[in-house]
Amino acid sequence: MGLTDIVLAQPRGFCAGVDRxxxxxxxxLARFGKPIYVRHEIVHNTYVVNDxxxxxxxxxxxxxxxxxxxxVIFSAHGVSQAVRREADALGLRVFDATCPLVTKVHIEVAxxxxxxxxxxxxxxxxxxxxxxxxxxxxxGIHLVESVxxxxxxxxxxxxxxxxxxxxTLSVDDAREIMDALRARFPDLREPKKQDICYATQNRxxxxxxxxxxxxxxxxxxxxxxxxxxxxxxxxxxxxxxxxMVDRAEDLRAEWFQDRSRVGLTAGASAPEILVQQVITRxxxxxxxxxxxxxxxxxxxxxxxxxxxxxxxxxPKDSHA
Ligand code: 0CM
Ligand code: SF4
Numbered sequence: 661m662g663l664t665d666i667v668l669a670q671p672r673g674f675c676a677g678v679d680r681x682x683x684x685x686x687x688x689l690a691r692f693g694k695p696i697y698v699r700h701e702i703v704h705n706t707y708v709v710n711d712x713x714x715x716x717x718x719x720x721x722x723x724x725x726x727x728x729x730x731x732v733i734f735s736a737h738g739v740s741q742a743v744r745r746e747a748d749a750l751g752l753r754v755f756d757a758t759c760p761l762v763t764k765v766h767i768e769v770a771x772x773x774x775x776x777x778x779x780x781x782x783x784x785x786x787x788x789x790x791x792x793x794x795x796x797x798x799x800g801i802h803l804v805e806s807v808x809x810x811x812x813x814x815x816x817x818x819x820x821x822x823x824x825x826x827x828t829l830s831v832d833d834a835r836e837i838m839d840a841l842r843a844r845f846p847d848l849r850e851p852k853k854q855d856i857c858y859a860t861q862n863r864x865x866x867x868x869x870x871x872x873x874x875x876x877x878x879x880x881x882x883x884x885x886x887x888x889x890x891x892x893x894x895x896x897x898x899x900x901x902x903x904m905v906d907r908a909e910d911l912r913a914e915w916f917q918d919r920s921r922v923g924l925t926a927g928a929s930a931p932e933i934l935v936q937q938v939i940t941r942x943x944x945x946x947x948x949x950x951x952x953x954x955x956x957x958x959x960x961x962x963x964x965x966x967x968x969x970x971x972x973x974x975p976k977d978s979h980a
Contacts (some may be wrong), residue, residue, distance in 0.1 A: 663916040663946040666939060667874050669866040669925035670955030675859030677759030678703045678929050680962045681736035682712070684757040687968045688731055689716050697726040699743070700735040700788055702757060703929035704885035706906050723747055731755065736929075737788040738762040740795020760962050761857045762789060765824050768851060769796045772822045777849060778815050780804055782837050783826035787886055790826055810840040822849035827857040828887035828928070830894065831864050858960060859928045860887050866955050867891050867925055871898035873953065874923035876915060878942075879904045880934045881927030888927025895923070908937035916945055 681702050688696045694716025701709050701719060709719060718726075723746050726732050731753045734743070738758040747754050758766075769779060779801040783790035794801045802813040815821050823841055825834055834856060841848055870877065877895035881888020881904050888904060895902035901919075905911055916922060922942060926935050939950065963969060 661918060661920055663920060663922060663942065664948055665874075665921040666942050666947045666950045667870060667921055667923045668935075668950070668952040669863070669870045669923065670952050671859075671862050671866060671958050672924075673880075673926040673928070673930055673932050673935060675857070675928040676958070676960040676962050677736050677761060677857070677859070680964065681757035681759065682708060684755055684964060684968060685712050685717055685733055686715070687964060688733060688755055691968065692731050695730070697730055697732045697752075698735065699723060699732055699739065700737065701884065702733065702735050704737075704888075705882045705927075705929040705931070707931055707934055708929065723750055723752065726750070726752055729753070733757050735788065736762070738766060738792035740792050741797075742795055743792075755965055755968060757965075758792070759827070759857075761827055761855075762792070765793055765827065765851075765855050766796050768822075768855075769793065769801070769824060772849065773797055773800070776817075777820055777822040778802075778817045780813065780815070780821060780823045780841060780845075780848075781825065782823065782829060782834055782841075784829075784886060787826060789828070789886075793824060793826070804837060804841070807837055807840045810837060810844055815845075818845055819847045821845050821847070824851065825855040826886070827855055828860045828890065829856055830890045831856055831861055832894075859958070860890070862956050862958065863887065863891055863925065863928065864894055866953070867894050867923075868898070869953055869955070870923040870925060871895050871900055874900070874921040876900060876919040876921075877902040877923040877925070878911070878915075878938065879925055879927065880906075880930040880938055882906050882929070885927045885929050888930060891925055891927060905938065907934060908941040911938065911941050911945070913945055916942075922947065 879892045
């Protein structure tokens with residue numbers, strides 16, 4: 661028995677925050693010309709980053725790598741207050757591609773800090789979004805990555821504690837950690853609506869449905885992408901072999917040897933062109949039918965920042 665069916669998850673791929681972040685780099689290039697400096701990968705995807713690089717973006721990790729007066733874009737994952745101050749001090753022109761749903765968390769941290777709260781953040785250590793959100797304050801945010809961590813933290817004000825999370829967590833893991841936090845800190849202040857974003861929630865829900873229909877799962881996404889990793893992990897936890905690929909060439913024939921139905925999805929930072937290339941390759945491995953599961957239709961859109969919104973359209977030959 662070999663591969664016959666491809667089943668596509670819906671929704672999958674780009675979210676509104678990723679669309680906007682890429683648009684900001686493209687609009688900045690069209691308006692100010694190259695180079696445009698981008699602090700950190702604009703989104704965690706190799707194809708997207710390489711494509712923007714060929715169009716004139718220069719990706720940096722440290723702002724000091726950008727010459728004074730140059731234009732710098734902050735990535736979708738957000739930055740700390742220290743990074744904002746550094747950009748000011750270096751005289752850089754900044755456009756902020758932080759996803760508005762990450763900014764919402766930053767604003768919540770600032771507001772509750774003024775009300776005297778201490779914080780717990782649920783997230784993955786070292787991830788740029790976690791560094792950005794924790795860096796909204798100089799101190800007073802305790803990171804928890806697991807249920808075990810909940811017992812380890814020692815807040816100074818256990819009865820005046822608020823929780824925020826990374827936007828791209830596993831919904832199921834976050835729920836368990838949240839339950840442990842509630843049990844230890846009964847007065848815990850929680851966000852009105854969870855910080856995990858709509859795109860993360862929808863893509864994970866779609867993989868749960870997908871997992872009941874297939875016998876192997878492929879996720880298109882780059883290794884650095886938290887939300888893409890969570891999709892692969894989810895399918896695996898549902899008992900399926902699950903693989904993440906950065907590009908079609910990463911697919912291996914042996915993954916499908918005794919499998920007839922492959923489920924395919926893509927992280928929020930993975931472009932549809934890669935999904936289509938994966939489909940083409942799966943066809944060469946034997947797949948003959950393709951269908952898309954019903955799922956939520958996403959309509960979320962975020963406006964561009966001031967100063968790019970009214971950008972003139974790029975000249976006709978700029979995308980040649
Ligand atoms: O946060 P994550 O690693 O999933 O980022 P990404 O660039 O893969 O996806 C979009 C976002 C954000 C914030
Ligand atoms: Fe924004 Fe969610 Fe997309 Fe991240 S995954 S850019 S938080 S919409």
